[in-house]
Amino acid sequence: MKTEKRLTMALSVLVALMMLAVPLASSSNLFVDGGQTNSNGDAPIVSDASNDDITIKDVYIIDNITDLNDLPIYDKLKSILGNKSDKDMNSYAPCLVTVYTVSDKVKSSNLATTGDLKVKFDVDYNNGTNDITKYGGYSGMNLYDSSKKEYYATFPLGTFNGDSDSLGISESKDYYNQVYTVSAQLYDSSSETVGSKVSMTSEVDNVTVDEVWMIDDQNSFEKIANYGKNLEDFIKGGKWTKINDATERDPWVAVAFTTTSPGTVTLNISAAHNLSSEKPFTMYWSKAGTYVFVATVSNQDGGTKDMLGMSNAAQWDNNIYNVEITAANGNKSVGSATYGSPSGTYNVIFKLNSDENSLDIPVVKIPTVSSSNTNVKSWEVNTDGDLVVSLTTEKNKVSIEYLITEIFDQITRNGYTLTEWASDDGNYTNMSYAGANNNKYTSSQYADGDKAVDKNMTFTATWELKEGFVEAPIHVYQDDVLVGDFIKAYEVRDKNTIFINPVGLAGDITKATGINTFGIIVNDATKPDVVNVKEVYSSKVTYGSSNDLPANGLIASNSEITVNYNLNDRLYSKVVVHSEAFKDGKDVTPFALKGADYKYSNVFAALQQKDDIHGIKAALALNDSGISEKDKNATTSDNYYLLTGWNNGAELLDSQRNAPAELTLDSELNGYYVIFMVNGQFEVVYVPYGELSADKCTIASNVKYWSYVTYDDNYAKDTLNNIQTFSFTKSQIKVIEGLTNDHKTPIAVFIGSEYSFNNTAYAVFDAGEGNFGNKYVDKMIVSGKASSGTTKTTISLPEVSPVYENTVVLVGYVGYKASGESASTFNGAGFVQTFYADVVPYKYTITFYNGSDVNGIFYYSGETTVDEKDITSNLVAFSYKGTAYDAADLKLNDSSLDITKAFNNVLYPAKDGYKVTQWKDTDGNVMLDKVKKETKVESDKNVTKITYEVKFKKISSDMSFYANFEAEKYAIIYSGNTATATNNMVQVGSVDEALTLFKDSTFSNDGYKLTGWNTRPDGDGTSYKLGDSFTLDGKQFKDLSDVSKVSNVPNDITKGFTLYAIWEKVGSSDNPSGNTDGNDSSDNTALYLIAGMLAVIAILAIVGIVLMRKKN
Known part of the structure; x- marks a missing residue:
C-alpha cells in the first residue's frame, strides 16, 4: 500500500508539471494574435488589409406582392415563414430587402460550411430627428439564389400576420419617408466576427429629369404611356370617368424622371411668372426606375384649388414651368416646359420658293400692320427672298393660323398654287387657311384651338402646278459656258403650244441668276472718270436643236429652250476682279472699252456703282467714311471686310496706275471684340463679322443659355440692369454687328448660364480702380439660379482676382459673404446685385x-x-x-x-x-x-x-x-519578441536621415539566432535585414504612432514605430525561416508536452507492474 501511495503521489506531481507546460509555453510570446497592438501601445507601421468577406449589393423596398413574387428566393421565404400561401404573403409587403454576397474565401475556409455562417444586420432609419437603430439580429444564409450567387435578407415594414413590423414603423406614411442604412457583420458558428462590418444606404444617389411637358390635349396626355405607365392610373375620380375626360381639366405639368436607386426625392415646381414661391412635393420611390409625376396648374380640378396655388388663367396661362428634382444626397436635375406664350419677341420666317431651279419667283405683297395691332411689329422680305414677320406676345397670344391667314392672298407665283405650309421642325404640316377665316381675327390674333407662337419658327411653302400649265426646261449659257438648267411654267395654248417672250424670259433669268445683258464700263472715251452702264451682251433664244423662235413665239409645249448670252467682244473686253469681299466670294466682271486705258481707281469706282441701272447692283458698298486718309484702307458697309489694296499690296485702292485685265482686290475679314463670361472666368475674343457663335467661347463648352449687355452703353456705364437674353440667331447677331466698333474696345459682354433666362439672376463684382487682368474688364458678371421661395443659391466668387496699379490689396467685396448662414445668395430672376471691391492701401x-x-x-x-x-x-x-x-x-x-x-x-x-x-x-x-x-x-x-x-x-x-x-525626430523601438526579452531598445533618428538598423548583438535568445527585423511580431509585416540602412521621409513620419508612453523613449519624442526581432533556431531545419507565426517557444512547448506524455506513460507502466506483482 505504501508503494502504491508513493506511486500515486509521483504520478500527480508529474501530471501537474505537464499541465503547467502549456501555459508556460503560450506565455512566452505576447503577440499570439500577430496584428493586434502590444502591451506597450505600439502598432505596426503598415496598416492592416481591408476585408472583402461580405458585400452589400443593394438595399430597396418592395411595396407590392407582384414585386415580392419576383424575388428569386420567394418560395424559400414562404417555406421559412411556415409555408404561407400567396394570399397570406400579401401582408409581407412592404418589406426592406438587402441583397448581399459572401466571398468564396470565407465559404471555403475552415470556419464551417455555408450553413454555419451567420450575418448580423443593423438597420438605421431617419425618423425626422435622429438616426435610431431599430433592428439588430442574426440571419441564417439559407435565402440563397444560386443563379446569381446572392443572399437575401428581408424585413417586413408593415404588420405581417398581426405582428409588429421589424422596424417598428406601423404606417406607410412613416416607412415611405425614411432613408434606410443597413449594416452587416459576418459571424462564424461560434459567434466570432469574420472580416469587417459593411453598410449601404437606400437613398437616391442619382436622379435625372427625362422630360417636362404640358398636358393640354389627348396627344400630350397619352405621352405618359411612352414611359411605360398606365394611363388609367392618372385619371382622377369624380367627374372623370374615362381617359378623354382627363384633358378637360388641363393644363397639367408632367414630369418624367429616372432614379438609379430607391429613396426620397423632393420635386419643386415653380412658374416663371405670377407665382411668388415654388411648390415642393416629397416622394419616396421603393426602387430604381423611371416615374411620371403630374400636377394640375389650373383651378379646374373638380372645382378645387390647383396644386400650385394659381387661382386663375391670368396666372397659369402664358407661363414657363420650371422643375427641379433633388435626391436625398443633394444631387439635382432640372427641366422646364412652356404653356401658352410667355412674354417674348419672335420671328416667323415663311420660305416662299422651295425649288431653287425655278425661274418663277414668287411675288409678295407685304401685309400692312395696323396701329391697333399691338402684337405684330413688322412684315418684311429678307435678302433670301423670304417673308419674315416679327411679333411680340407681351400682352396677347398670336397664332400660326392667324399669320398664315394674313398672307393667304398676298403671295402669287406664275403657274403655281400655294397649297400648304409646313414647319421645318416637322411639328406642323398641312397648314392652309382660306381668306374667309379672317372673320375669326377681327379683334384678336388668336382663336380657340389655335397653335400659339412661342418661339422662332420657319415654314416652307408647298407649291402645286396649276392645271393647264407645263414646266419647260431652260438651259442658260454665257460665253458658251453652261450657267445652269432651270424650269419655267408656261400655260398650254391651242394645239398644245406655249408662248415664249424673249424679253420676259431674259428678265426672269436675270432675277434668278444675276445674268444681265448690261455691264459696268470702267472707262469711257468721252468721260474717262465716269462709270457708265451699257449693253455689252446680246442674247438669243432657241428651242429644240438650235431652232430659232418663230415670229409668233409659239412652240410645242414639250420643247426644251436654250438661252445664249454672247459678249460684244468687238467693242468690249472683260475686267475680272477676284476678292473674298464679294458675295459668296464670286468674281465680279466689269468691262472696259477696247483701246482705252483704265486705272485701279476706275475699277474700284466701278465696283461701287450706286445706281440700280438695268438691274445692275453694286458689287461693293463702303461705309460712310470711304477710303481712310490715314491708312488708305476702306471697310465694307456691313463691316465684314477691310479692303487694303490691290494684288497683294502692290497698289493702293485709289492708285492712278493703269490696271491689268485680271486683278485681285485685297481684303481681310473685319471683326470686333466681345467678352465672354462663364463660371467666374472671362475671355476677350476677336470675332470676324458673320462668325459670331457660342463656339467662339473656349473657356466653357456646352453652355445652354446666354444673355448679354452692350459694352459702351451698359457695361462701361455700370447700367447692368439691361441684361437681355441671347440665342445667337441671325437677327440677334445682326443687332450685335450693328453696334459701334472702334476695333479696339469690345462691343458686347456675353454671360453664360446653366439656367434659362427666366430662372437666372446675376452678381457683379466691381474691381473699382483696378481690372481683372484686362483693361476692358473691370467687372465680372457671375450668373446663377435665381432664388425661388425658400430655395437659395450661394453666389461664388469669380475665378480671377482684380489687379491694381496702386499699392492696394483686395481683402474682399463689400457686402459679400462666401459661406455660413449669412452667405450671399442670388436674388430673383433677372435681378442684378453688385459687390464693390474692398481694397486696403x-x-x-x-x-x-x-x-x-x-x-x-x-x-x-x-x-x-x-x-x-x-x-x-x-x-x-x-x-x-x-x-x-x-x-x-x-x-x-x-x-x-x-x-x-x-x-x-x-x-x-x-x-x-x-x-x-x-x-x-x-x-x-x-x-x-x-x-x-x-x-x-x-x-x-x-x-x-x-x-x-x-x-x-x-x-x-x-x-x-x-x-x-x-x-522632426522619431524613435525606432526594438522588441526582443520573446518572453525573456522584456526591455525594449530605442534608436532615435530624424526625418530624411540615413540610419543603420541594429545588428545581431542587440538581443540574445538561447538556442536561437537573430535573423532580422519586422514591423509585425508574427513576421507578416515589412522585413528589414540586420544593419540595413533605413531612411524615413516626411509622409511616413506623418503616419507614425504615438510612442510617448513607451518605456525608454526620450521625453521630447512622441512618434515612432516598433521593429520586432525574428529568430531562427540554431541547427534546426524544421523552421528555417524563423518564427513567422509570432511564437518563439513553439518548439519548447512541444518538448514540454512530449516530456509530460512520456512521464505519464512511465508512471502508468510502473503502476501496472506493481499491481501485477501484488496479484501474484
Missing part, C-alpha cells in the same frame, strides 16, 4: 516663402518699429496662398476662426516631418527665431498661437523671409 510688405513658393504676404501701412515678440503693429492686411484678409478682422485669441488659422499658417507652414524654427532673409540673417506652435487653454477654450523672437528693429522697405525647417 499699404506701403511695405513682408513676403514669406516656403521654398520657392509664396506662402503668404504681410502688408504694412508704413514704416513700423516692431516689438521683440510681435510683428503685427501697423499690419493692415495679409494673404495666405492667394487669399487676402483684412487685418482689422484678425482675432489671435480665437484660433477657430478661418482668418486666424490662415494667419498662423503663414508663420508656421506645414511640411510633413519638419517644423519651422526660424525665418531668414535673403542673405541668411535670422529675422524670426525660436518659432513655435503652441496650444494653450485661454478662457476655457484651446487657443493655438505662433510664438517667436523678432531679430530686426523696423520695417522700412519690402522684405522677403524664407522658412528654415528642422527635421
